[in-house]
Amino acid sequence: MGSPLGDFVRARRDSIQPASLGLPVHGRRRSPGLRRSELAARAGISVEYLTRIEQGRDRNPSVSVVNALADALSLDLAEREHLRYLAKITGGECTAHARPVPAARDVRPTVLTTLRLLEPGLAVVTNRLGDLLARTSGYDAVLGGTGLLDGDAPNLTRYVFTDPRARSLLPDWEAVADELAFDLWRGPSVENSAWLTAELSAAAGPGFTRRLNRHQVPQRGPLRLRHPVGGELTLLRETLELSADAQQLVVLLPADQATAEAVERLRHAARGGLRAIS
Known part of the structure; x- marks a missing residue:
């Protein structure tokens, strides 16, 4: 089972053209965008750890890892904010245990x-x-x-x-x-x-x-x-x-x-x- 954080990281990785980051394009690619190995190298983490994050098996990456992923994915300010928010709710497993209720409609x-x-x-x-x-x-x-x-x-x-x-x-x-x-x-x-x-x-x-x-x-x-x-x-x-x-x-x-x-x-x-x- 995935997680909101893993889904976002994977979606952004798939959307990046390697050439835009100055990476050589060699060999056949099974999917568009960056390979996991390329993103992991840019972020300074292991491919295994990145795989666990993307697949939702690691739901509590450290702040330094989240920032490293943001840098490696070349996220803008709004995307960085969204990444940090997803890390917060994924780490708390809020989405798995949320009890749906409508929002209050009062205005001060x-x-x-x-x-x-x-x-x-x-x-x-x-x-x-x-x-x-x-x-x-x-x-x-x-x-x-x-x-x-x-x-x-x-x-x-x-x-x-x-x-x-x-x-x-x-x-x-x-x-x-x-x-x-x-x-x-x-x-x-x-x-x-x-x-x-x-x-x-x-x-x-x-x-x-x-x-x-x-x-x-x-x-x-x-x-x-x-x-x-x-x-x-x-x-x-x-x-x-x-x-x-x-x-x-x-x-x-x-x-x-x-x-x-x-x-x-x-x-x-x-x-x-x-x-x-x-």
């Missing part, structure tokens, strides 16, 4: 006050599971007719993977799906992530589980929408981490004049106030 009053200051802009309080916990009227005006906000407990991740309307709304659906699957690893808690992962694994199938286990750190660019009324919208995303609450405040800003004008038309068409869900 001071956060709600901050959100009100952003009216009539587009802003939402969410968590890494994709739960939409509170939002401005501007967010409602733009996303209200897309299906995302249907129901009493809207969730972006569930919407993207299970609602056919998401593929029409999001021209970059593949990239957004990659982001949301990756973020589940950093949910409010392992138990919360396990709760939604179990649901989506059954409802969304391989398109979801393949992304979840790939551990590909996403590149987060502008959010493009093909709005059913507003047309093509491009929104820049600014995210404020509310680390004490395991939540995020996300502000969406028009990236161009055409988007700004379309957003303004949608806001005028739908008047409302702050929406909090708890």
Whole structure:
């Protein structure tokens, strides 16, 4: 049986072209990327030890080994953070013993006050599971007719993977799906992530589980929408981490004049106030 840490190391090893690291390409390779012997040599560990890590038989590598693997794989800052996180949860065997429970949906009053200051802009309080916990009227005006906000407990991740309307709304659906699957690893808690992962694994199938286990750190660019009324919208995303609450405040800003004008038309068409869900 593997482990999240081993899966990530193996996936990154397979994705690296030897020539990019100045390694000679000799002989026939059974799989793409680096051989275990090449990665082990770069990290200064034995092939046997690397094999145990990749296969999940060693779940407690030292900090120095984790850092050596990060260097050997030429990981960027976000990938290094993910590697350290996976080493932590793998070492604690959290994923094996997590009891799935939904995340709390409460938002602190001071956060709600901050959100009100952003009216009539587009802003939402969410968590890494994709739960939409509170939002401005501007967010409602733009996303209200897309299906995302249907129901009493809207969730972006569930919407993207299970609602056919998401593929029409999001021209970059593949990239957004990659982001949301990756973020589940950093949910409010392992138990919360396990709760939604179990649901989506059954409802969304391989398109979801393949992304979840790939551990590909996403590149987060502008959010493009093909709005059913507003047309093509491009929104820049600014995210404020509310680390004490395991939540995020996300502000969406028009990236161009055409988007700004379309957003303004949608806001005028739908008047409302702050929406909090708890």
